[in-house]
Amino acid sequence: MSTSDGSETADSMDEDTSQVLHARRSKVWEHYEKELVVVEGDLKAVCKYCRGKFHTKFGTSSLRTHIAEDCRSIEDACRKRFLLTMKKKQSKGLVMFDEKVSR
Structure with missing residues (x-):
């Protein structure tokens, strides 16, 4: 089903929704x-x-980014807990290059 006014069809909305639902593991x-x-x-x-x-x-x-830096309504303790979960995720499997060590 297609419309000439540029609105999305049910099929295209389902595609967008399935892409977003996949990302909800975060x-x-x-x-x-x-x-x-x-x-x-x-x-x-x-x-x-x-x-x-x-x-x-x-x-x-x-x-x-919104939760970590921009939201003015989130409590500080909640933001800090969120930031800690992000740091744990980033540190898994991340290799840091230290220029001092390589010399």
Whole structure:
């Protein structure tokens, strides 16, 4: 089913939803509402704290940045716990180059 006004079809919305659901393994989703909302044809996640709406089509980096740095409504303790989970995830399998050691 196609429309001439540029609105998305049910099939294309299902594709977008399945891509986003796949990404919900990330801990960041704990800070967003379960249901995505459609804003001007785009699926967006809603922050549980400030109600801000963010794109998820290309992954969760904007969601992580919002919780880690930008959300003014999140409690400091909650933000710190989130940041700790991100640091643990980054440290797994990450190899750091130390210029001093290589000399």
